[in-house]
Structures are given as C-alpha cells and as structure tokens.
Amino acid sequence: MLNIQNLSAGYGGPLILHKVNINVKEGEIVTIIGPNGAGKSTILKSIFGLTDIKEGSIEYFDEELIGVKTGEIIKRGICYVPQGRSIFPSLTVEENLQMGAFIRSDKAVIKKDMAYVYEKFPKLYERRHQKTKTMSGGEQQMVAIGRALMLQPKLLLLDEPSIGLAPKIVCEVFEKCLDIRKGGTAILMVEQNANIALSYSDRGYVLELGQNRIEGSGKQLLKNKQVGELYLGK
Ligand SMILES: Nc1ncnc2c1ncn2[C@@H]1O[C@H](COP(=O)(O)OP(=O)(O)OP(=O)(O)O)[C@@H](O)[C@H]1O
Ligand SMILES: [Mg+2]
Structure with missing residues (x-):
C-alpha cells in the first residue's frame, strides 16, 4: 500500500534522508528503529507532507503522495x-x-x-x-x-508510541496495535523500545544516518547479531 523509494529529504538545509526505501503492505505492522537523529521521525513527516523532498517517490496505493497537501493525505486515509x-x-x-x-x-x-x-x-x-x-x-x-x-485510517503512522511508559503499559500499547490491525489499519511506527516493538511487528527497518542499514521480518531482526548488539542490549 505504501512504497517509499530512493527518498532524499530534509528541512530546507542539509539532507537528512539519503535514498531511503521503506514499504508497508496492507495489514502489516512495520517498525523503524535506529539511533537518535537517524531520521526516523523525518520519514513519517515526509509521508505526511511535512518535509522538503529532493528526490524519490512515496507511492500510496500506486499514486504519488509527494506534492499532495497534508489535508488531502488525511482524506486518503493516512493518520x-x-x-x-x-x-x-x-x-x-x-x-x-x-x-x-x-x-x-x-x-x-x-x-x-x-x-x-x-x-x-x-x-x-x-x-x-x-x-x-x-x-x-x-x-x-x-x-x-x-x-x-x-x-x-488505512495507514496509521505512530512516532514512538511507547516512549516514557512503564513496561506493562508499553505492552498494552502494542496489544492495541494488534487490535487496530484487526480493524483493517496497517501501522508504520518508529520505536526506541526495539525489542518489544519488533516482537509485535511483521517487518522492521534499521535506519542509520538517514540511510537504510538492515531490514527483515521482526523475528529475523530480533535474531540478527548486529541489531542485537546495537539496539537490543544483547
Ligand atoms: N524541523 C526541523 N528543522 C530542521 N532540522 C530538523 C527538523 N526536525 C528534525 N531535524 C533534524 O533532522 C535530523 C533527524 O531528526 P529526526 O527527528 O528525524 O530523528 P529521529 O531518528 O526521529 O531521532 P529521535 O530518535 O531522537 O527522535 C536531526 O539532525 C534533527 O536535528
Ligand atoms: Mg524521532
């Protein structure tokens, strides 16, 4: 449903995202992890029409979203x-x-x-x-x-939904995500609680310095040695 290809974007000054690729299929929960300042929030803002895009495409149900006003993006089913x-x-x-x-x-x-x-x-x-x-x-x-x-919405963008919450409540938030997905809404989220977020996700992406680093199913990323050392505290 969402296909981001070769996206380079920023806020008018230096570029923050460099040829980023992300996709979300209908009914999926997809999580982006990565260090502070990697550009994770910038990806969500780009989808929502809030950044300055230099190149690439953001296709949503095979239609280009770049250039579409935020109000219209909401009407098309992205929140x-x-x-x-x-x-x-x-x-x-x-x-x-x-x-x-x-x-x-x-x-x-x-x-x-x-x-x-x-x-x-x-x-x-x-x-x-x-x-x-x-x-x-x-x-x-x-x-x-x-x-x-x-x-x-058909697609829900969540930026760090579990930030600052006690572990039990963090689980509650992710359980709600599963419930929301059942209602037919796909979710693309950014998370610092990588371990638990990936365990609830169909797929995930690791972003570093505004570039794709590693991607895979939630399970694959949880088992990945590099991801484990850098982001999962293993
Ligand atoms: N409105 C803005 N104007 C200019 N620069 C910005 C703006 N918002 C973010 N940036 C810069 O873009 C870079 C990436 O920020 P972004 O918020 O996407 O990172 P992030 O991966 O979400 O980090 P965090 O984990 O800390 O939330 C940072 O260097 C930040 O200073
Ligand atoms: Mg952020």
Whole structure:
C-alpha cells in the first residue's frame, strides 16, 4: 500500500534522508528503529507532507503522495500521531476525539467513528468526560492514538508510541496495535523500545544516518547479531 523509494529529504538545509526505501503492505505492522537523529521521525513527516523532498517517490496505493497537501493525505486515509502525544490537555477525552474528526461534517458518521474508538479503548469511554491533562501517560497515549483512529485510517503512522511508559503499559500499547490491525489499519511506527516493538511487528527497518542499514521480518531482526548488539542490549 505504501512504497517509499530512493527518498532524499530534509528541512530546507542539509539532507537528512539519503535514498531511503521503506514499504508497508496492507495489514502489516512495520517498525523503524535506529539511533537518535537517524531520521526516523523525518520519514513519517515526509509521508505526511511535512518535509522538503529532493528526490524519490512515496507511492500510496500506486499514486504519488509527494506534492499532495497534508489535508488531502488525511482524506486518503493516512493518520499520524507525532512524537510526544500532541493532545489538547485542557479538553476532555471526548472533545479530543471530536477534534480528530475535523475533516468530517456528518454527525452520524462522527458518532459511528467514536463508537469504533470506544470499542477499541473501553477505558477511554469510562473516562470520556475527564480532562486529558489529569490522565496518566499511558492513558494520554491512548487518547492520541484514539484520536487518529477517529478517521478509521488505512495507514496509521505512530512516532514512538511507547516512549516514557512503564513496561506493562508499553505492552498494552502494542496489544492495541494488534487490535487496530484487526480493524483493517496497517501501522508504520518508529520505536526506541526495539525489542518489544519488533516482537509485535511483521517487518522492521534499521535506519542509520538517514540511510537504510538492515531490514527483515521482526523475528529475523530480533535474531540478527548486529541489531542485537546495537539496539537490543544483547
Ligand atoms: N524541523 C526541523 N528543522 C530542521 N532540522 C530538523 C527538523 N526536525 C528534525 N531535524 C533534524 O533532522 C535530523 C533527524 O531528526 P529526526 O527527528 O528525524 O530523528 P529521529 O531518528 O526521529 O531521532 P529521535 O530518535 O531522537 O527522535 C536531526 O539532525 C534533527 O536535528
Ligand atoms: Mg524521532
């Protein structure tokens, strides 16, 4: 569904990504790992139309995404949860979810989407009237993901969904990813918790200095000696 080829991009100054190749098939969970500053977030931002692209292509269902405006990218079924949970702290859970429906006007559809999110996240339903700033880190991350799911995307981009969460909650986030995939949404995520993220992923990519280094199935990468030494603490 998503095919990134030879992507070189940056932010107007020096290039950050150098001929990067990544692909995601329908129904897959794919994880990008790599050191700080490798350009992982830059890949997600590039898909979402937020970088300066010098060369390459980003095909989504065989159509070029480069040059398409972010609003239109969302309409085509890609949603993005940036690094650091950008939720509205003074709004309630439900108000945050409503914000996620910003491209919709049909109230009945919004209600249906909200029911879908509450079904995936029953805890959010229990807390629907709570202001999100008073929630735990794990709960806030669920709000951020829930908000992106309001548009029932075909592809969900998650930037470090487990950052700063206790190990038990990290597992909960990844279990939710499996659940979201069951609903027909593919996931491309960036993660520092490489061990656990790869164990939940169909495939993974190691990125270094803005370039592809190693790729393979989640299992292959977990067994890979180089990946183990550098990223899995083995
Ligand atoms: N908006 C921006 N303008 C200019 N440079 C940027 C911008 N955002 C990121 N960069 C630079 O691009 C490089 C890659 O950053 P990026 O955020 O993609 O890395 P990352 O792999 O996600 O790192 P981390 O693991 O720390 O989140 C860094 O050198 C960073 O300083
Ligand atoms: Mg990042």
